Amino acid sequence: MTSTDPIPSVAAPYAARTIRTFHPRRGRMSGRQVAALEQLWPVYGLHVADAAPIDPVDLFGRRAPLVLEIGSGMGDTTVEMAAADPDRDYLAVEVHTPGIANLLDLVHQRELGNVRIVEGDALDLLDLLPPDSLDAVHIFFPDPWPKSRHHKRRLIQPAHVARLRSRLAVGGTLHCATDWAAYAESMRATLDADPGLVNPHDGYAPRPAHRPVTRFERRALIDGRPIADLIYRRR
Numbered sequence: 001m002t003s004t005d006p007i008p009s010v011a012a013p014y015a016a017r018t019i020r021t022f023h024p025r026r027g028r029m030s031g032r033q034v035a036a037l038e039q040l041w042p043v044y045g046l047h048v049a050d051a052a053p054i055d056p057v058d059l060f061g062r063r064a065p066l067v068l069e070i071g072s073g074m075g076d077t078t079v080e081m082a083a084a085d086p087d088r089d090y091l092a093v094e095v096h097t098p099g100i101a102n103l104l105d106l107v108h109q110r111e112l113g114n115v116r117i118v119e120g121d122a123l124d125l126l127d128l129l130p131p132d133s134l135d136a137v138h139i140f141f142p143d144p145w146p147k148s149r150h151h152k153r154r155l156i157q158p159a160h161v162a163r164l165r166s167r168l169a170v171g172g173t174l175h176c177a178t179d180w181a182a183y184a185e186s187m188r189a190t191l192d193a194d195p196g197l198v199n200p201h202d203g204y205a206p207r208p209a210h211r212p213v214t215r216f217e218r219r220a221l222i223d224g225r226p227i228a229d230l231i232y233r234r235r
């Protein structure tokens with residue numbers, strides 16, 4: 001099985017969106033990841049393409065503050081944060097099948113009851129979540145799309161931020177981190193300009209200890225690129 005093989009029952013994903021914030025990537029999966037997908041997807045997974053509205057209480061079997069992590073990659077950050085934060089529930093959304101499979105495996109290994117995994121485009125997922133339902137949105141090391149002609153693919157742009165903010169509860173946080181200086185500046189300008197967000201920090205936020213160091217961050221630091229954290233609150 002490769003990342004191009006569908007997760008069972010995916011119905012023509014991403015067909016409706018012409019400008020995507022991601023580039024579908026290929027990648028082979030390990031035997032462990034294939035097994036995780038086959039055995040654990042029915043327990044922890046759901047598809048954006050199914051277009052069913054999501055009731056977080058129903059999904060997690062309890063009422064708890066909900067964190068949405070957009071672009072969970074291989075899932076290392078998701079499991080570390082969810083394990084350290086058992087009183088909140090974590091919904092991870094990703095399009096990369098090997099990453100989803102890896103996260104399923106990690107969640108099972110760590111026996112985490114507070115993680116669910118969504119396959120599909122986060123921007124479509126937002127429409128399936130109730131307004132004001134999120135305690136936090138995490139967007140760590142989103143694809144920077146460095147070429148000017150690709151900036152329209154960035155996740156942090158005014159229209160997307162307005163949609164994200166509409167799903168945040170009052171007082172909820174939008175936390176972004178990036179190692180691309182130009183994207184960090186653009187994020188800051190975009191988030192500062194959003195009328196429904198406030199920055200409680202003086203510019204960039206201090207690096208929070210609860211955000212685990214991922215391989216993106218390690219590589220950036222080795223290459224001499226500083227990391228910017230941006231943490232805004234919904235008014």
Ligand SMILES: C[S@@+](CC[C@H](N)C(=O)[O-])C[C@H]1O[C@@H](n2cnc3c(N)ncnc32)[C@H](O)[C@@H]1O
Binds near residue numbers: 072121123155
């Ligand atoms: C550069 S990786 C970072 C992964 C992870 N956050 C980390 O820090 O290791 C960005 C990830 O975001 C995912 N992504 C980008 N746009 C997305 C979207 N609209 N919906 C879901 N996932 C998306 C990509 O597939 C990719 O895995």
